[in-house]
Amino acid sequence: MLQPRLFTRSLTQTFPRVGKSSSRSIANRQFPRAQVASAYVARRQLHFIRSITVVTSVGATLALWQWLTGEKIIKDAHAEAPPVESEVVFEKPKKTKGLGKEDVRDLISSQHLQVKRSWENPGVYAWGSNSGRVVAPDSQDTFIKRPQRISFFDGRLLRDLKLDRFFGAAIDEKGNLLQWGTSFSPSSSNPTLTLQGKNLQSLAISRDRIFGMSKDGRVYSVPVAQEDQERDSKPLESTWIPFWKSRSKIGYRQIKPQNLSWGEKVTAIAGGSEHLLLVTSKGRVFSAASSGLDFPSRGQLGVPGLTWLTRPTGAYDQCHEITTLRGFDISKIAAGEYHSLALDKDGRVFSFGDNSLGQLGFDFNAESSMVDAPSLIPIQRLYAGTSQIPQVTGIAAGGSNSYFTVDATKVVSQKDDPSSVRGLGRVTADTWACGHGIWGSLGNGRWTHIQGTPTKIPAFSGLFEYDEVKKVTVPIRLSRLSVGTTHAAAVMNNITYLDANSKSSDNDTNWGADILFFGNNEYYQLGTGKRNNVSNPTYIQALDTEAERKVRGKEDHRFHITPRKAITVNGRSVSVEQKIECGKGVTAVYSGL
Numbered sequence: 001m002l003q004p005r006l007f008t009r010s011l012t013q014t015f016p017r018v019g020k021s022s023s024r025s026i027a028n029r030q031f032p033r034a035q036v037a038s039a040y041v042a043r044r045q046l047h048f049i050r051s052i053t054v055v056t057s058v059g060a061t062l063a064l065w066q067w068l069t070g071e072k073i074i075k076d077a078h079a080e081a082p083p084v085e086s087e088v089v090f091e092k093p094k095k096t097k098g099l100g101k102e103d104v105r106d107l108i109s110s111q112h113l114q115v116k117r118s119w120e121n122p123g124v125y126a127w128g129s130n131s132g133r134v135v136a137p138d139s140q141d142t143f144i145k146r147p148q149r150i151s152f153f154d155g156r157l158l159r160d161l162k163l164d165r166f167f168g169a170a171i172d173e174k175g176n177l178l179q180w181g182t183s184f185s186p187s188s189s190n191p192t193l194t195l196q197g198k199n200l201q202s203l204a205i206s207r208d209r210i211f212g213m214s215k216d217g218r219v220y221s222v223p224v225a226q227e228d229q230e231r232d233s234k235p236l237e238s239t240w241i242p243f244w245k246s247r248s249k250i251g252y253r254q255i256k257p258q259n260l261s262w263g264e265k266v267t268a269i270a271g272g273s274e275h276l277l278l279v280t281s282k283g284r285v286f287s288a289a290s291s292g293l294d295f296p297s298r299g300q301l302g303v304p305g306l307t308w309l310t311r312p313t314g315a316y317d318q319c320h321e322i323t324t325l326r327g328f329d330i331s332k333i334a335a336g337e338y339h340s341l342a343l344d345k346d347g348r349v350f351s352f353g354d355n356s357l358g359q360l361g362f363d364f365n366a367e368s369s370m371v372d373a374p375s376l377i378p379i380q381r382l383y384a385g386t387s388q389i390p391q392v393t394g395i396a397a398g399g400s401n402s403y404f405t406v407d408a409t410k411v412v413s414q415k416d417d418p419s420s421v422r423g424l425g426r427v428t429a430d431t432w433a434c435g436h437g438i439w440g441s442l443g444n445g446r447w448t449h450i451q452g453t454p455t456k457i458p459a460f461s462g463l464f465e466y467d468e469v470k471k472v473t474v475p476i477r478l479s480r481l482s483v484g485t486t487h488a489a490a491v492m493n494n495i496t497y498l499d500a501n502s503k504s505s506d507n508d509t510n511w512g513a514d515i516l517f518f519g520n521n522e523y524y525q526l527g528t529g530k531r532n533n534v535s536n537p538t539y540i541q542a543l544d545t546e547a548e549r550k551v552r553g554k555e556d557h558r559f560h561i562t563p564r565k566a567i568t569v570n571g572r573s574v575s576v577e578q579k580i581e582c583g584k585g586v587t588a589v590y591s592g593l
Contacts, residue, residue: 132166163583204271217265299372358452398483440535484582487519
């Protein structure tokens with residue numbers, strides 16, 4: 001009995017007696033907890049019911065869809081089959097029985113047919129924005145999505161062609177200026193002769209003026225608008241009667257560089273939105289304001305400190321020599337919207353003007369977004385550590401972009417053993433780009449907003465082909481790079497063949513040069529028929545696909561541009577080639593002299 005009593009006493013000591021007040025307080029404390037637990041359980045039950053309802057509804061919907069369409073929602077899984085070796089499929093031979101030699105050639109080669117048609121039907125193909133009735137003067141369509149002929153130029157050869165969205169300018173075979181577009185005349189539907197008798201050779205355009213350079217090096221400035229031509233002062237011109245002069249039919253100005261030496265003349269011109277560049281036969285460079293709307297203010301004239309307020313007395317469009325380039329024999333010039341490039345005969349490139357997007361080849365500087373004096377672009381840095389010596393062979397510019405073609409020669413570095421160096425002396429042709437790339441106009445497959453350091457365009461760099469005539473491998477360079485405001489077209493200098501004749505075999509066909517397009521495609525100016533921008537240069541279909549399908553069926557082949565060749569046009573022998581021109585939202589291919 002001792003143990004139970006001890007146990008009872010221990011329990012009493014451990015758990016003291018609880019009075020009524022204590023029991024009431026405990027009950028009051030426990031009741032709210034039970035109330036909260038009941039609410040939680042109710043919410044969980046409601047959530048469960050909703051989940052069951054949603055799952056049931058979704059399942060019923062999917063089952064109904066499967067029953068109506070007959071398709072399985074959950075596909076059967078199968079083990080992956082081993083890869084099957086691809087089989088080489090050769091083109092089936094064409095049915096040439098009973099066909100003449102030229103018909104056979106047209107049938108077996110799209111390139112031969114394209115070359116042939118470019119000779120037999122010279123003219124102009126254009127596409128892109130038609131808001132100014134430039135690419136299709138007789139059409140009200142806003143866009144021309146694929147190459148289309150401008151009927152006015154059928155059978156015509158041109159010396160040069162320049163296009164804007166709202167006006168076009170061309171030099172005919174006689175050296176006269178043709179103009180069209182809504183900015184020229186809202187009522188004009190066909191190109192109109194304006195400046196005549198000047199033997200013009202090449203063109204440049206600005207926002208509101210057209211510049212024509214004659215064969216003797218004279219430069220003429222013509223207003224874009226027809227009403228301005230009629231209103232402006234009409235200079236006196238010589239006539240066929242000795243010592244007799246008469247007023248010109250339209251108003252124009254002449255751009256004259258001062259202090260030219262004996263025999264020195266202007267050999268090339270290039271234009272931006274507000275400025276004009278001129279290079280002379282002595283390698284000197286001049287610049288001038290080219291627009292009556294705004295005076296150049298972003299350093300593109302290449303004269304430090306030159307503004308509207310500090311300009312010399314005289315005409316607003318007078319020429320200014322870029323003295324910083326004295327001593328450099330400049331051979332080529334190029335102009336973007338607000339920047340300029342100059343290349344000398346030793347392969348050095350100078351840039352000046354706006355650099356807000358890196359178009360000068362230098363990294364963007366927020367403190368100063370322009371360079372008003374020509375600055376040397378360090379092209380050598382692009383080949384550091386490659387054992388190659390670069391030399392720039394060509395330049396191009398447009399909008400906010402600059403392009404450089406480079407010949408890089410393999411040499412022996414200080415660390416190399418000459419006997420172990422492969423390809424010594426081999427020349428590699430590269431193309432570099434800088435500036436605005438958000439629309440793909442850098443051509444490097446990237447969408448870069450600002451590109452200060454030039455970036456290589458892989459599609460135009462490091463290419464080689466075998467010359468069967470010379471029995472040697474040669475680099476593939478660019479023949480020409482035409483740059484618009486936001487897009488570009490590159491003509492490759494690949495090996496071409498234009499000597500097929502009536503005495504050669506049926507399989508002897510002509511072929512032209514490759515041409516690729518890239519950049520902005522907002523107005524269908526790339527000619528792909530689609531509107532997406534292109535950052536990797538791409539081919540487009542042949543210019544006249546309908547005519548080609550009549551001969552070759554439904555096969556589609558890429559466009560090849562025809563190189564220069566002496567042919568017979570209208571009973572006379574002329575040297576002709578197809579040329580590409582990229583403008584502001586528009587593109588054209590024309591038969592050029």
